[in-house]
Amino acid sequence: MRALRERTLAWLHPRPGVQAWSLLAPGGFWLVAFFLVPMLFMLAYSLMPRGIYGGVDRGFTLEHYRRFLDPLYLDILRRTFVWSIACTGVCLLLGYPVAYVIARGGRRKNLLLFLVVLPFWTSFLVRTFAMIFLLRDTGLINTWLLDLGLIRDPITMLYTPFAVMAGLVYGFLPFMILPIYASLEKLDLSLLEAAEVLGARPLERFRRITLPLSMPGVVAGCLLVFIPALGSFLTADLLGGAKQLMVGNLVQNQFSAARNWPFGSAASFILMALVLAAVLVYLRVKDRSPGGAGLA
Numbered sequence: 001m002r003a004l005r006e007r008t009l010a011w012l013h014p015r016p017g018v019q020a021w022s023l024l025a026p027g028g029f030w031l032v033a034f035f036l037v038p039m040l041f042m043l044a045y046s047l048m049p050r051g052i053y054g055g056v057d058r059g060f061t062l063e064h065y066r067r068f069l070d071p072l073y074l075d076i077l078r079r080t081f082v083w084s085i086a087c088t089g090v091c092l093l094l095g096y097p098v099a100y101v102i103a104r105g106g107r108r109k110n111l112l113l114f115l116v117v118l119p120f121w122t123s124f125l126v127r128t129f130a131m132i133f134l135l136r137d138t139g140l141i142n143t144w145l146l147d148l149g150l151i152r153d154p155i156t157m158l159y160t161p162f163a164v165m166a167g168l169v170y171g172f173l174p175f176m177i178l179p180i181y182a183s184l185e186k187l188d189l190s191l192l193e194a195a196e197v198l199g200a201r202p203l204e205r206f207r208r209i210t211l212p213l214s215m216p217g218v219v220a221g222c223l224l225v226f227i228p229a230l231g232s233f234l235t236a237d238l239l240g241g242a243k244q245l246m247v248g249n250l251v252q253n254q255f256s257a258a259r260n261w262p263f264g265s266a267a268s269f270i271l272m273a274l275v276l277a278a279v280l281v282y283l284r285v286k287d288r289s290p291g292g293a294g295l296a
Contacts (some may be wrong), residue, residue, distance in 0.1 A: 007248035023113075045267035064266035073250065075269070080246040080271075084229035087168040091225050092218065094169070095176035097219070100210075102177070103184035113181075116174050128167060128238050135163050135239070155276075159241035167235040172228060176221035177275070183217025223279065230275055247271050 040163045046064055050058040067073070075198060102112045134140050137154040145151045156161055187210065233248030247267060254264030 003080060004293050025238045026233050030048055042265040042268060045262050046163070046234065048262055048267055050260055050262050055260070064263045065270065068267055068270055076245050076250055077247055077274075079244075080230055080248075083168065083246065086165060087172060087229045088222050088226045090165070091173050092222065093175040095173055096180055096214075097222065099177045099180035099184055102181050103187070116177050117171075124171060125234065126235060131163070131167050131239060132158060135166070154184070158239065159244070161240070161244060163239040164236050164244050164246075167234060167239045168229055171232075171235060171282070175228070176223040179220035180214060180217040183214040187213055191218065197224060217293065227275060227279075231282060 017077045045056050047060055047062070049061050049063075052055050068077075098116070100113075102109055102116070105112050132139075136142075137156065137158070139158075141157070142151075142154040146154070172233075191209050191213075192205055195209055200208070205230040230246075231248050233246060233252045235242050236246045236249050237252075251264045251267050251271075254260045254267065258264075
């Protein structure tokens with residue numbers, strides 16, 4: 001065994017290209033087997049007629065893609081994009097100050113980082129059910145407001161767009177904080193000191209130095225929040241009820257209750273294509289903008 005290992009290493013040593021491919025092979029095989037192959041199956045299903053009792057029949061059709069153009073499904077798509085964009089904006093407004101405080105936290109930095117990643121120690125499903133206990137009519141928030149005399153009747157929060165947005169922000173806020181914190185952590189403080197010596201005010205220092213240099217983290221955080229929010233279905237299902245559907249709920253229902261795998265696959269690929277197009281347009285605009293190449 002040792003001799004075989006030595007011969008293998010001796011054969012690989014003068015061949016750096018083979019070494020690189022040998023390192024890429026395990027991860028590449030995993031991605032092909034559990035990502036590319038299932039995606040190809042879904043693509044094939046989206047182009048085949050639906051079976052009478054579920055599944056698919058042989059043939060070729062674009063009916064499932066045309067069906068998605070129905071105003072009902074376009075409204076679900078619009079709602080999904082609006083909520084995902086709003087979630088990204090709220091996470092950015094809440095996450096940037098938190099990341100800034102953590103980056104300047106000194107001795108409290110480790111404690112603050114621990115509090116940010118603490119929710120990951122619990123299942124997302126359990127955290128979503130906890131939101132239900134907070135937001136329902138007899139939940140903790142309404143109980144406190146009633147005890148304090150601020151309201152007379154419980155406020156309806158559960159199964160509303162507010163509940164869905166609160167759940168999305170709660171679930172994805174750490175994905176915004178951590179990339180921004182990583183960018184702010186690498187910020188050279190001597191640049192801020194030099195700007196202060198030259199007479200720049202705190203707001204000016206933030207606008208001209210801190211914010212531009214933290215843009216890679218902002219971009220990464222926005223992508224890490226926006227893309228998963230588009231495919232989220234558990235939050236809208238549990239906190240939004242039947243009236244607050246997103247595309248993720250539509251796909252999940254087609255694969256489970258409706259047993260319409262072709263239409264569910266078509267909806268998945270339409271959402272994927274729109275997300276890919278949006279990301280490519282954003283990256284192209286960012287690269288053409290002044291200073292965009294320096295922030296990439």
